[in-house]
Structure formats: structure tokens, C-alpha cells
Amino acid sequence: LLAENGSLEYTVIVSADAAEAALDRYLAAYVGCTIGEDFMDQGRDVLIVYDDLSNHAIAYREMSLLMRRSPGREAYPGDIFYLHSRLLERAGKLAKGGSLTALPIVQVQSDDITAYIPTNLISITDGQIFLDTKRFNNGIRPAVNVEISVSRVGSSAQTKAIKSMTKALKLELAQYHELLDFAQFGTELDIISQKRLARGAIIEELFKQEQYQTYNFVDQTLMLFLLRENLLDKLTVKDVRKFALQFVSYVNNVYSDVYKQILETEDISPENIEQLKVIAKEFGKLFGAN
Numbered sequence: 001l002l003a004e005n006g007s008l009e010y011t012v013i014v015s016a017d018a019a020e021a022a023l024d025r026y027l028a029a030y031v032g033c034t035i036g037e038d039f040m041d042q043g044r045d046v047l048i049v050y051d052d053l054s055n056h057a058i059a060y061r062e063m064s065l066l067m068r069r070s071p072g073r074e075a076y077p078g079d080i081f082y083l084h085s086r087l088l089e090r091a092g093k094l095a096k097g098g099s100l101t102a103l104p105i106v107q108v109q110s111d112d113i114t115a116y117i118p119t120n121l122i123s124i125t126d127g128q129i130f131l132d133t134k135r136f137n138n139g140i141r142p143a144v145n146v147e148i149s150v151s152r153v154g155s156s157a158q159t160k161a162i163k164s165m166t167k168a169l170k171l172e173l174a175q176y177h178e179l180l181d182f183a184q185f186g187t188e189l190d191i192i193s194q195k196r197l198a199r200g201a202i203i204e205e206l207f208k209q210e211q212y213q214t215y216n217f218v219d220q221t222l223m224l225f226l227l228r229e230n231l232l233d234k235l236t237v238k239d240v241r242k243f244a245l246q247f248v249s250y251v252n253n254v255y256s257d258v259y260k261q262i263l264e265t266e267d268i269s270p271e272n273i274e275q276l277k278v279i280a281k282e283f284g285k286l287f288g289a290n
Contacts, residue, residue: 012032012035014028014031014032014035015028016028022059022060022062022063022066023059023063025055025056025059026056026059026060026063028056029050029053029056029087030087032048032050033048033087033090033100036048036100037090037100039098040094040097040098040099040100041097041098042097042098043097043098044098045098045099045101046098046099046100046101047101047103048091048100048101048102048103049103049104049105050087050102050103050104050105051105052104052105052106052107053084053104053105053106053117053121054106054107054108054117054118055107056084057076057080057084057117060076060077060080060083061075061076061077061080064077073116074115074116076116076117080116080117080120081120084104084117084120084121084124085120085124087102088102088104088121088124088125089124090102102125104121104125106118106121111132111133111134113130113148122150126151126152126153127149127150127151127152127153128148128149128150129144129149130144130145130148130149131143131144131145132144132145139208140204140207140208141208141209141211142209144207146170146173146174147170147173147174147177159217159221159266159267160266160267160268161217161218161221161262161265161266161267161268162217162220162221162224164267164268165221165224165225165227165228165268166224169203169224169227172196172199172200172203173200173203173204175196175200176196176197176199176200176201176203176204177200179193179196179197179200180197180200183197198233199233201237202227202232202233202235202237202240203227205237205238205240205241206223206226206227206232206240206241206244208241215248216263217266218259218262218263219248221262221268222244222247222248222251222262222276223244223247223248225268225273225276225280226243226244226247226280229277229280231280231284232244243287246283246287247280247283247287250279250283250286251276251279254279255275255279258272258275258276258279
């Protein structure tokens with residue numbers, strides 16, 4: 001897949017699968033980090049993906065047991081936290097030169113993030129994206145659990161345009177999932193709760209994304225604008241994504257000056273919002289006609 005997309009030219013793969021000795025599986029992560037650091041020292045920006053550190057911990061546990069070292073929490077050696085923290089803290093940006101960004105992956109059993117290795121990584125890293133098996137099986141892709149996923153960088157990494165469109169969005173999703181649990185038990189809900197359920201379903205539908213399909217921050221801003229201004233509420237859930245994607249295309253092609261202004265300023269002004277309200281109304285008529 002990497003070769004087909006021309007990515008193998010700048011990619012190094014260090015592989016130690018289950019058939020390899022425990023020592024090889026343990027050392028693979030360090031070998032990969034060393035190669036990444038070499039490129040960083042050359043002034044390049046490097047991304048290193050550790051897939052995955054739960055298996056790395058298991059390999060170290062095997063070695064420790066062979067050396068008759070006493071196991072600690074959940075039978076892992078006590079110094080596994082130290083090893084992973086030393087490994088991940090090699091990532092950083094040099095004052096003069098390149099950078100190394102680490103993306104560690106860890107498997108959790110039964111969606112339990114309180115296990116030893118996941119809690120270790122959560123405390124070491126700058127945030128985590130938690131992928132939920134239930135959501136994946138329910139057709140929500142990417143299956144990101146927004147409530148558990150955390151960024152310590154927070155909104156500092158977002159553009160002003162995105163920031164202004166996402167206020168209280170996480171809270172809305174949390175309330176939706178809470179209500180969904182009640183609704184599954186056949187509990188009768190009041191009108192406000194029903195509206196929150198309908199709203200949450202629209203948000204989840206809008207957040208679905210086809211594989212390999214990406215959106216720049218302007219596309220995201222325009223989609224979130226529709227959500228914030230309640231312009232998707234009258235649509236059926238199955239039409240939400242279709243409407244949002246066609247609206248983005250419509251703005252980009254027919255009102256390219258508005259699109260370019262948001263792109264250049266990385267912000268959405270009150271004038272832009274008023275313009276987009278008019279455009280959305282105009283597009284709504286066209287979409288309804290189709």
C-alpha cells in the first residue's frame with residue numbers, strides 16, 4: 001500500500017512479528033527510534049508510529065520472567081513505565097534542525113483504558129485518540145470516542161475558524177450518549193431529551209468520514225457552521241452528510257471569494273457568517289429541488 005501511493009520512498013519499516021524472539025520484539029521499537037533520530041539530526045521532520053506498545057510490553061515481560069525478575073502490577077515488570085517514558089520522550093523538536101513526532105498505538109481489552117499499559121501511555125503522551133469497537137461495529141467511522149479522547153494541547157492547535165464553531169460540541173455529544181443509554185431501556189423521554197437525541201444523531205452522522213477522504217479546515221468550518229446554525233435539523237439523518245458535502249462544494253465553486261477569505265485569514269468573521277446564512281438558504285432551496 002505504501003509503495004502504491006509512493007510513500008515507501010520516505011518510509012522505513014522495522015518489523016518484528018510474533019514469530020520473532022522476545023528480544024527482537026523488544027528491540028524493534030528502539031531501532032525504529034534510532035533511525036528516526038538519525039533523520040531528525042539531518043534536519044528532517046519525522047513521524048514514528050509504534051504499533052504497538054502493548055505487544056512491546058508483553059515482550060519485555062517475557063524477558064523479565066526468563067531473568068526471574070519479580071512482576072509488578074498486572075504481572076508487568078515495575079520498570080515498564082520507565083522504559084516507555086524514556087522511549088516516547090525521545091520525541092521532540094530541536095531548536096536548530098528537525099523534529100521527531102511519536103504516535104504510539106496500544107491495544108486495550110474490552111475497551112478498558114484503566115489497565116496498566118494504557119494508563120502509562122496516557123500519562124506520558126500529549127493526548128490520546130480512543131477508538132471504540134462498539135461504534136465501529138455500529139457503522140460510525142472513524143470510530144472515535146470523543147468523550148474519552150483528550151488533547152493536552154487543546155484548542156491551541158485549532159484555527160480561530162474551527163474554535164468559533166465547536167463551542168459546547170463535546171458536551172452535546174456526551175449528553176447524547178448518556179440519553180442514548182436511557183433510550184435503549186425503553187425509558188420515555190421528554191421533548192427536550194428527544195430533541196437532544198435527534199441533534200446528537202445529526203452530529204454523529206456529520207462526523208462520519210469515508211476512508212482516505214480528508215477535509216481541510218475550511219471544509220470542516222463550513223460543515224460545523226451548518227451544525228451550529230441548526231441548518232441540518234430539518235433534514236433526515238441519511239441526508240445530513242450529502243447536504244453538508246454538497247454545501248461545501250457549492251461555496252467553494254460558486255462563492256469562492258468567501259471560501260478563500262476563510263482560508264487566508266484562518267478565521268470566520270461576522271460578515272462571513274451572515275453571507276453563509278444567505279448562501280445556505282439559497283443552497284437549501286436547490287437541495288430541496290433535487
